[in-house]
Amino acid sequence: MIRSxxxxxxxxxxxxxxxxSAALLLHKVDQVPPAATLQQMLxxxxxxxxxxxxxxxxxxxxxIYWTRTVQYFGGKHSQGGGTYKLLWPLLxxxxxxxxxxxxxxxxxxxxLTAKQPEGAGDPGKAIELVQYGTQNNPDNWRLYxxxxxxxxxxxxxxxxxxxxxxxxxxxxxxxxxxxxxxQMAQHGGDLETARMxxxxxxxxxxxKMIQANATAHLRAIQVNExxxxxxxxxxxxxxxxxxxxxxxxxxxxxxxxxxxxxxxxRHPYRLEYGGRVVVSNPDDLxxxxxxxxxxxxxxxxxxxxxxN
Amino acid sequence: MMNTRILHIATxxxxxxxxxxxxxxxxxxxxxxxxxxxxxGQISIQIERLVVINLGLTAVSLFGIVIAIFIxxxxxxxxxxxxxxxxxxxxPVRRWEFIAGKFFGLSGTLVVNTFFMxxxxxxxxxxxxxxxxxxxVGILVALYFIILQxxxxxxxxxxFSSFSTPIFSAIFAFxxxxxxxxxxxxxxxxxxxxxxxxxxxxxxxxLIPNFSALNVISQVAHGEPVPHRLILLxxxxxxxxSAAVLSGAVLxxxxxxxx
Amino acid sequence: xxxxxxxxxxxIYAAGFWRxxxxxxxxxxxxxxxxxxxxxxxxxxxxxxxxxxKILMGLVxxxxxxxxxxxxxxxxPRMKAQIxxxxxxxxxxxxxxxxxxxxxxxxxxxxxxxxxxxxVDTALEQVKLSGSANVQLRKFxxxxxxxxxxxxAILHDPKVVFLDEPMSGLDPMGRREVRTLIEELKxxxxxxxFSTHILSDAEALCDRVAIIHQGELRGIGAVAELTASVHGKxxxxxxxxxxxxxxxxxxxxxxxxxxxxxxxxxEENQDTALEALRREHLRLISVVPVRTxxxxxxxxxxxxxxxxxxxxxxx
Numbered sequence: 019m020i021r022s023x024x025x026x027x028x029x030x031x032x033x034x035x036x037x038x039s040a041a042l043l044l045h046k047v048d049q050v051p052p053a054a055t056l057q058q059m060l061x062x063x064x065x066x067x068x069x070x071x072x073x074x075x076x077x078x079x080x081x082i083y084w085t086r087t088v089q090y091f092g093g094k095h096s097q098g099g100g101t102y103k104l105l106w107p108l109l110x111x112x113x114x115x116x117x118x119x120x121x122x123x124x125x126x127x128x129x130l131t132a133k134q135p136e137g138a139g140d141p142g143k144a145i146e147l148v149q150y151g152t153q154n155n156p157d158n159w160r161l162y163x164x165x166x167x168x169x170x171x172x173x174x175x176x177x178x179x180x181x182x183x184x185x186x187x188x189x190x191x192x193x194x195x196x197x198x199x200x201q202m203a204q205h206g207g208d209l210e211t212a213r214m215x216x217x218x219x220x221x222x223x224x225x226k227m228i229q230a231n232a233t234a235h236l237r238a239i240q241v242n243e244x245x246x247x248x249x250x251x252x253x254x255x256x257x258x259x260x261x262x263x264x265x266x267x268x269x270x271x272x273x274x275x276x277x278x279x280x281x282x283x284r285h286p287y288r289l290e291y292g293g294r295v296v297v298s299n300p301d302d303l304x305x306x307x308x309x310x311x312x313x314x315x316x317x318x319x320x321x322x323x324x325x326n
Numbered sequence: 327m328m329n330t331r332i333l334h335i336a337t338x339x340x341x342x343x344x345x346x347x348x349x350x351x352x353x354x355x356x357x358x359x360x361x362x363x364x365x366x367g368q369i370s371i372q373i374e375r376l377v378v379i380n381l382g383l384t385a386v387s388l389f390g391i392v393i394a395i396f397i398x399x400x401x402x403x404x405x406x407x408x409x410x411x412x413x414x415x416x417x418p419v420r421r422w423e424f425i426a427g428k429f430f431g432l433s434g435t436l437v438v439n440t441f442f443m444x445x446x447x448x449x450x451x452x453x454x455x456x457x458x459x460x461x462x463v464g465i466l467v468a469l470y471f472i473i474l475q476x477x478x479x480x481x482x483x484x485x486f487s488s489f490s491t492p493i494f495s496a497i498f499a500f501x502x503x504x505x506x507x508x509x510x511x512x513x514x515x516x517x518x519x520x521x522x523x524x525x526x527x528x529x530x531x532x533l534i535p536n537f538s539a540l541n542v543i544s545q546v547a548h549g550e551p552v553p554h555r556l557i558l559l560x561x562x563x564x565x566x567x568s569a570a571v572l573s574g575a576v577l578x579x580x581x582x583x584x585x
Numbered sequence: 586x587x588x589x590x591x592x593x594x595x596x597i598y599a600a601g602f603w604r605x606x607x608x609x610x611x612x613x614x615x616x617x618x619x620x621x622x623x624x625x626x627x628x629x630x631x632x633x634x635x636x637x638x639k640i641l642m643g644l645v646x647x648x649x650x651x652x653x654x655x656x657x658x659x660x661x662p663r664m665k666a667q668i669x670x671x672x673x674x675x676x677x678x679x680x681x682x683x684x685x686x687x688x689x690x691x692x693x694x695x696x697x698x699x700x701x702x703x704x705v706d707t708a709l710e711q712v713k714l715s716g717s718a719n720v721q722l723r724k725f726x727x728x729x730x731x732x733x734x735x736x737x738a739i740l741h742d743p744k745v746v747f748l749d750e751p752m753s754g755l756d757p758m759g760r761r762e763v764r765t766l767i768e769e770l771k772x773x774x775x776x777x778x779f780s781t782h783i784l785s786d787a788e789a790l791c792d793r794v795a796i797i798h799q800g801e802l803r804g805i806g807a808v809a810e811l812t813a814s815v816h817g818k819x820x821x822x823x824x825x826x827x828x829x830x831x832x833x834x835x836x837x838x839x840x841x842x843x844x845x846x847x848x849x850x851x852e853e854n855q856d857t858a859l860e861a862l863r864r865e866h867l868r869l870i871s872v873v874p875v876r877t878x879x880x881x882x883x884x885x886x887x888x889x890x891x892x893x894x895x896x897x898x899x900x
Contacts, residue, residue, distance in 0.1 A: 036570035345680035
């Protein structure tokens, strides 16, 4: 009888409305560019201190930092990349907290090495990270593979071959490492080696982003080979006729090719003035050395289309 | 126009806290800042500013949170133990006015306390680096966010103390602070789950107070600007979240038999 | 219109972890207290006195029934501005001075700020705390706190004053002061509702009393009315060492100290006993009526177990 219904009604209304607006505002806060709110991940940037502060719950904390790492990279990546300043510290903290978190090394090895805007472009740190991984997980061949890959990417074929060799001597190793060691020692810079490396990466990882990255590289290798072959054909046409063909259609109708050549994404290659062969949509194909239109500025946002 | 009874209860809460030597923590804080300023000048070349800002703001935050929790949980239960609540409520004071007055009183105490601690931080900063930079405005923003944290903590402590014992209130409030500091991670985790679990987890994650966006200490220490949008959003968020928590406290307290 | 009107007021507390069990704190209670009356609410500890007061103050919500004070509902702020309340064993805010405490309460009662200082001084004067007005309450003795509590209850010149065990914890001097104060309040035409487990206080002060035990009203009326049904006793003291046969045959127990003898008898045996003493030529020293009349009623109502609790000095 005494309870004031009015107070109850007003308080209930405020409670519901406020909680709803709070959730809405939170959603907006989450959309504020991560640079603003993600810095705090490194509130404590010393892994040693963090390890002491977390009172023995390193495992959980490592998982939290691992999630943050992936979120950070994914968020930055979808916004067009950038410097990935926090990628190394985050990975460092994650692996120091839990040195057996293998996916972190694999992920770090790939994206610390990759040049901007696809990665942090810091192979030195990548090597440091993966070496720390091999020290703590000496029986894991996958880490030697990752290490070799970073050296390979730096065109340091001697160290790459060495890493493959060490990995191939482990008890439960993948036989492919031995082959790679030999291939690396003899044909380090060949396109074929590159193809073997990337397809192996694709086959041996579970990480979707790493798979997408490998696919993009494999496509770039394919384009590289296609363009080399096509330009050689165009040069032959010129040697025969004394002038460059205007279009591929011209070559098809003359019986020089069976159809308009297609790039790995099934888009037609284009013939430019001066016998240059280019892809028609370079934005979809990152990592190209050849086949880029003249004056093409690579998009800030790399497209790592899903693997197929 | 503010209800004068709320004002009087708030003033009295403030006066009690001040006379109960709450502000004595400022002495400990001053010692900490002086020691830090002197030591940092000698051991960490180049990053003195960084260390002073990080340490200073962290201390401001932790000191305040401890005060907010330990006073906040006693705001209601102490008045019941001493039966002062009975003499207050037998006057023309509504129960919701009592809750509101207590909330404003403790928030005010914490604002004053933070003000003095802020002076300490700036003094230490002036001592180690002999000048202020344009980006030091960010420190004010960080301090403002810290006060916003206190506002939520106060509301939560008051909420728990409206129905629970001081010990449990302290545990609940402290846990919510810890969990709330990982609120963003929790929302990320929840977003990864699917179906009903995902829905429930997301709901729970949005109920937890979001302390993670209120902590810009490290960012500010590096001289990076805080987006204006974040200031605006955080302010609005803290206002509505505290309103929700206080409404909850009022709903419970209105129904409570004060045995 | 009665000052306080209680109709079928009932309180059942849920108890136990799952709130399955329940404890009845108050049976349906009906009371009407007239304006200007001093009303004593008697009962042993745990009888339901405080529960009733807390319901009236809006601190606890009744399970059933209604109550009105000055004709208004219990949550009416206009009513609350016209009542004063002293809880049982109050402590108050340690760090305020008595004057600050009263100012605070005056502000909460919505008193005129211009008159506040004067009224605070008057109230302090009334409870004889003027000398300690600027001392922090944590330095107060229990008795001083109780007086500060009374001061806050009468500060705003309320029409009805509720006092929960106002005499408990006070020394004999303090008790007499509180009695005087309550009499003064009556003189000012105020209604006073006070609970106590000390019978002599009620007997000395109250126009009417109600006796409550285990949440149930056991009796209500003027002290004289209630005690009329119970016969009193007398204490007879004489000198001479011997106990006359006439007295011994009454079965009363005799206490001796040297050659002084003392016996307590029902009032109706007084004449027979005196007759026996005169016949034996013993020296009569005193005949005193034993003033336990309300207590006797109490015992008759509640049984002996309640008596020992009821007459134990206040804590």
